[in-house]
Amino acid sequence: MKKIAQLLLFCLLAGGASAQVLTLKQAVQTALTNYGTIRAKTNYVKASQANVKETKREYLPDINFAAQQDYGTVNSSYGPLAAYKVPGVSSSGPALGSQNWNAAFGALYLTNVNWDFFQFGRAKEKTRVAQTVLGRDQADLDQERFQQSVKVSAAYLNLLAAQQLVISQHKNLDRAISFQTVVTARAKTGLNPGVDSSLANAEVSSARIALTNAIEFQQEQANQLAQLMQVPAPDSNNFSLDSLFISRIPNALGMAPAQPFEQHPLLKYFRERISVSNEQAKYLKTFNYPTFSLFGVFQDRGSGFSPGYAANQNAYTSDYLKGVSFGVANYLVGVGVSWNLTTPIRVHQQVAAQKWTSEGLKEEYGLIDQQLKAQVVLSETRVRNAVDNYREAPIQVKAASDAYLQKTVLYKNGLATIVDVTTAALVLNQAETQRDIAFNNVWQALLFKAASSGDFNLFYNEF
Secondary structure, eight states: OHHHHHHHHHIIIIITTTTOOBOHHHHHHHHHHHOHHHHHHHHHHHHHHHHHHHHHHTTSOEEEEEEEEEEEOOOOOOSOOOOOSSOOOOOOOOOOSSOOOOOEEEEEEEEEEEEEEESSSHHHHHHHHHHHHHHHHHHHHHHHHHHHHHHHHHHHHHHHHHHHHHHHHHHHHHHHHHHHHHHHHHHHTTSSOTHHHHHHHHHHHHHHHHHHHHHHHHHHHHHHHHHHHTSOOOTTSOOOBOOSGGGSOOTTTTOOOSSOGGGOHHHHHHHHHHHHHHHHHHHHHGGGSOEEEEEEEEEEEEESBOGGGGTOTTOBOOOHHHHHSOOEEEEEEEEEEEOOTTHHHHHHHHHHHHHHHHHHHHHHHHHHHHHHHHHHHHHHHHHHHHHHHHHHHHHHHHHHHHHHHHHHHHHHTTSSOHHHHHHHHHHHHHHHHHHHHHHHHHHHHHHHHHHHHTOTHHHHTTO
16 A cells, blocks of 8 residues: 555656646655655664563563473482583482383473562663663654755755756757847848857857756756655656745745754754663663562472382383372472672673763764854855845846847847857856856755754745
């Protein structure tokens, strides 16, 4: 069903590109749903949630049940024995003067309960470590979603700028072709030298090359956006985007971020990393102390050998049911303490290593904090510069357009050279290109401000 939904979405975005406009919000939401890294980190969060539940259940007592049924002999002998790295046999019987091969069935039924009821907070600390790991993974997911949103928005604006540049280059080519027609006609009638038509042809070729380069850049940006959205690139290597908003200045340019700077998703992630390290150090300290345990055992044994077998080696039976039936039972309850006295020596260095890790993570946090604060200051400068260029761009285009019109009229009347016209055309093309970039840069500046402050809604709520 998920694949079908993605296919339908792609059909809307790509297959019907001529009719369906891809908005920035749709692009961001598609990326947040499909992008592989986000989906992977979502699974990591789920794994951490399960780990928290598991650590809470580790405090439960161990309850073991065991049963075995055997068939064999019970010969024994006096002497010391230790089963070191080899299996031993737990046969219990009399020490006879000679070997015999009498065999019968036997059985052992055992229930064991063991509960480490007091560990100086070790179980709670382990749960806290798992909870901080969950917080770290959740913060990692949040900052990944934040960064992906910024990347998709930047790619969307870049593609929009590329599409505007293609339109400008189309206009430039149309101007060059129109002027080429005029120059060719005048050259044929002898009103202008023939070399003018060659220069006009060169200008048309230059305009076509510029248009091809603009289209290639547009295709690259469309492909980049498709990769970030995790959808197939459209056949035309282009998307139909919403370009209406870019003709105005965002309302939030002068607004302050709604959330405190300390809540920046990247800073929260680095703080959570420090928290995990600190909790791990606390958890390691609990191994310095002993463990108090409650335990209980209930055991029942069955045997085909009678109690008088030591005096009479015929006092046994090979009957299976009699051998494995319940016979002699024992129970035991107790409390115990275990403490490895050399553990504190090892744990001391483990705790020291973890503390140094925390210090390293703090340094990384300080570096990120400093970089983001510098970017916040820079973002305000970029906003001011982008607005200034936005206001100057139409003036530049108007002046360049008037100059081009003047030069073409003068040329048609024999009062200007073709070099004057081509120079004016070049200036007009540059002015239109700078206008397209200036309009787009206002939104890019707002996006940079939102990314630096950590408040993506500052940009997102404009749509």
